[in-house]
Amino acid sequence: MFAYFAALNLLDAKVLFSQQKVSELMDPATVGHRASLERHHLFPKAYLKTLGIVTTRDTNQIANYAMVEWGDNMKISDLPPAEYVPVLNERFSGKELERMYYWHALPDGWENMAYMDFLRQRREMMAKVIQDAYQLLAGEHPAVEAATIPVADLVGQGETTTVEFKSSLRINLHTGEKDPRMELGVLKTLTAFINANGGTLGPRKK
Template sequence: MEPLAVRRLVRRWYFAAAITGLYVGSFESEFEQQLNDVSRLETADEFRAYFDRRLAAIMTDDYFSITLPSSLDANEAAGPTWWGFVAAQVVLGAKVLFSTAPLSQLLLMGSSGSKKALDKHHLFPDNYLKSRGYLSQRSNRGNFTLVDYQNNIYISDDAPSEYVRKYRDSLGEDEYRRNCEEHALPVGFEDLDYEEFLGKRRQLMGELVKRAYERL
């Protein structure tokens, strides 16, 4: 196979295996079966077709529209699906929320000295959720995105309608919409009911991951 074709196949397989947890848990029999399957392949076309079939079975439309959004309906921004979403943002060249800095640049270790370059930001802060009876859902994965350290301090515990308005007025409508697209945020998310926001955002997160996967 041509080197570029190999790299593309490896990128897609690694991404699919990582975000779905394909090799987590008792995977030995699965892995052994794959090795046996590959050992019987005789040509580059057969090799490519084998992994294309496997990828098509794993990364289905239902995975992106149902399975992945459902897995994001969990507490804490951690685990394969959360980091898969962040990886997808990097693939698509996203910038940090309300910033001109590329997300990929600030994810590099040591990029900000002794302080963390990025923080996991609650899009709907604690005080806002507490006043509306949603505090128990504060750490839903759909409520997180990555912001730079200074912006996280600046936003503090303001309601979304307050802090988003400041940035929207400052950045302009085009930049606001770019931010929403790159962070899988519904346009006008700052005025949505929290549960409605979570449902819409998790769906958009699935769509963003799909776009990134198709670009690999």
């Protein structure tokens, strides 16, 4: 599990169902009275109990964990994934969902899968994410010359490890208030691009 979380940091992944990055919310400097990031059971334990799945070994499988913002964790509560996933997915475009499902190793239609089948498929996908992060760490990825790509093409291709869109510089879109974590996230992205192979940072249309 720790290897997978480290991979999400290396891949500059965003938190599940969020526009904020895993690295931003795992940073001790962003922690308030309650942790910004929480581990969530994708199939909540109370829901699994209704299916007759009650042992800790089964409910607390690593493949059943994902990192979400604490506010989303509260909203999800004990709802079955078939109920909460469609609602949370409405926040994102198709491209964003595709990237999010890759980072978080989620099979298409996972919310309607049988639990044990879901665990089996997600383990394999998590292993692939870890492998991709290791290759990135080892420098086995092609450098991207973002400056030679037209802006329209960059937007059309969506976010990558060298293209990042930000919805806000200072305002937390969930609370509507100024949030220093948002500014810190932009600064971290700029710093990461400067110290890597470069990148492109642009505004996200609402």
